[in-house]
Amino acid sequence: MTREELVAKTNEILAEEFEVEIEDIKPDGDIKKTLELDSLSIVDMVALIEETFGVKILGTEVSKIKTFDALYDFILEKVNA
Amino acid sequence: MEKRRVVITGMGIYSCLGKNLDEVRDSLYTGKSGIIFDPARKEMGFRSGLTAFIEVPDLKGQLSRNQRVYMPEQAKYAYVATAEALRNARLDQDYLNTHEVGLLYGNDSTADAVVKSVDTMREKKDTTLVGSGAIFQSMNSTVTMNLSCIFKLRGINLTVSGACASGSHAIGLGALLIRNGLQDCVICGGAQEVNPFSIGSFDGISAFSIRESEPTKASRPFDRDRDGLIPSGGAATVIIESYESAVRRDAPILGEVLGYGFSSNGDHISVPNVDGPSRSLKMCIQESGIDIREIGYINAHATSTPVGDRNEAKAIYNVFGDNCPEVTSTKSQTGHEMWMAGASEVIYSMLMMKNEFIAANINFENPDEDSAKLNIPNKRIEKKFDTFLSNSFGFGGTNSTLIIRNL
Numbered sequence: 392m393t394r395e396e397l398v399a400k401t402n403e404i405l406a407e408e409f410e411v412e413i414e415d416i417k418p419d420g421d422i423k424k425t426l427e428l429d430s431l432s433i434v435d436m437v438a439l440i441e442e443t444f445g446v447k448i449l450g451t452e453v454s455k456i457k458t459f460d461a462l463y464d465f466i467l468e469k470v471n472a
Numbered sequence: 473m474e475k476r477r478v479v480i481t482g483m484g485i486y487s488c489l490g491k492n493l494d495e496v497r498d499s500l501y502t503g504k505s506g507i508i509f510d511p512a513r514k515e516m517g518f519r520s521g522l523t524a525f526i527e528v529p530d531l532k533g534q535l536s537r538n539q540r541v542y543m544p545e546q547a548k549y550a551y552v553a554t555a556e557a558l559r560n561a562r563l564d565q566d567y568l569n570t571h572e573v574g575l576l577y578g579n580d581s582t583a584d585a586v587v588k589s590v591d592t593m594r595e596k597k598d599t600t601l602v603g604s605g606a607i608f609q610s611m612n613s614t615v616t617m618n619l620s621c622i623f624k625l626r627g628i629n630l631t632v633s634g635a636c637a638s639g640s641h642a643i644g645l646g647a648l649l650i651r652n653g654l655q656d657c658v659i660c661g662g663a664q665e666v667n668p669f670s671i672g673s674f675d676g677i678s679a680f681s682i683r684e685s686e687p688t689k690a691s692r693p694f695d696r697d698r699d700g701l702i703p704s705g706g707a708a709t710v711i712i713e714s715y716e717s718a719v720r721r722d723a724p725i726l727g728e729v730l731g732y733g734f735s736s737n738g739d740h741i742s743v744p745n746v747d748g749p750s751r752s753l754k755m756c757i758q759e760s761g762i763d764i765r766e767i768g769y770i771n772a773h774a775t776s777t778p779v780g781d782r783n784e785a786k787a788i789y790n791v792f793g794d795n796c797p798e799v800t801s802t803k804s805q806t807g808h809e810m811w812m813a814g815a816s817e818v819i820y821s822m823l824m825m826k827n828e829f830i831a832a833n834i835n836f837e838n839p840d841e842d843s844a845k846l847n848i849p850n851k852r853i854e855k856k857f858d859t860f861l862s863n864s865f866g867f868g869g870t871n872s873t874l875i876i877r878n879l
Contacts, residue, residue, distance in 0.1 A: 408537075409537060410532075427536075429538065431538075432537075432538050434604040435541070435603055437600055438600050438602075438603055441598070441600065441601065442601065
């Protein structure tokens with residue numbers, strides 16, 4: 392999977408699940424603020440990534456992923472590992 | 473301390489007879505049935521494919537994703553009913569933010585959410601994939617936990633689980649809190665999920681009618697040829713308040729909760745008796761302090777089961793004798809709304825009282841030995857009445873009776 396494909400797919404599933412406009416998802420945007428995530432709904436983001444890409448994000452890892460760019464990099468590294 | 477008067481200031485409903493009070497009033501007036509045959513249940517191995525038909529409301533645009541994700545279907549029904557009741561009671565968010573408004577809602581299952589969570593855990597062996605909403609959807613108090621957060625309520629906040637009397641007990645208990653000065657206003661009600669998983673085992677014990685060729689004729693409380701109940705659901709909200717509070721804020725005063733009676737059969741887990749319901753009726757009448765001849769209508773619990781209807785007919789006749797007013801079961805139109813029924817049937821009776829009619833006990837064609845002693849109209853009657861009694865009985869022998877007067 393190319394980075395471009397992964398970005399498109401990630402944005403698509405996140406926009407649909409968290410009911411935001413896809414254009415509002417910017418690479419350097421803050422994930423929590425953009426998707427209006429709280430301590431519960433962030434679990435749904437982790438589950439969504441796991442279901443879509445087969446990539447598990449641990450609790451210690453998710454707290455370090457602040458921007459969408461960081462999320463794409465994390466997923467891509469795991470997918471291509 | 474002098475006990476305070478408890479009045480009804482708002483109502484809202486989402487049922488198989490309509491999605492608001494006006495639609496439900498019209499359905500009651502015309503004798504519409506909310507029952508259908510659902511072939512999918514037969515494919516799942518159900519003995520009976522009969523059920524009420526109710527659409528799950530789409531709340532996108534009204535509630536955020538982070539609010540909706542914690543709500544199973546019955547919480548969505550309850551939200552719609554409660555929003556209508558709050559509007560009618562003229563209770564806005566500013567008032568709720570600044571007063572201790574309570575919430576007591578009847579609910580006694582949330583099977584669909586539990587089944588889906590367990591299926592995910594078994595299949596995926598990963599609890600994260602169950603999702604953040606599952607725990608809040610899977611608890612019996614799901615309706616009260618959701619509504620209290622959505623409407624930012626600050627008073628008492630708990631779910632009443634009393635089987636098919638849950639909604640009635642919720643109103644009765646709320647009235648006690650107000651009567652004794654512990655709350656000024658309580659949002660009461662009952663909610664019931666409508667999905668196959670929640671009632672599969674109920675079907676398994678042969679409790680449901682199998683008159684599948686005539687769905688709208690299958691629910692026939694008190695009729696000689698009744699053969700079981702039809703599962704139904706939705707939600708109903710009744711806002712009760714101290715008389716002083718209602719007057720102070722110039723709220724519409726619709727009726728007064730005169731009495732709440734209750735009892736336990738202390739008997740079989742599913743087979744009702746005559747003594748328990750009779751004691752609930754007598755207690756309610758005594759608490760109300762009225763002459764039974766003032767009661768102009770009885771909304772029976774009668775679910776269309778052979779034993780239950782017979783024993784309730786006996787209990788009503790034992791208590792009322794020849795002073796018995798018209799008796800009907802609105803379950804002839806709705807099926808059995810179970811955890812919701814005690815609250816919805818107060819609303820059905822209120823709508824009839826306010827509009828001066830008694831809805832037909834549809835499908836009552838031939839009485840049996842006990843129902844023959846009661847006055848059960850099978851056609852709508854235009855009648856003005858000012859006081860009614862509503863019965864609700866449940867598994868485990870829990871009984872609840874309410875008497876309400878028009879204001």
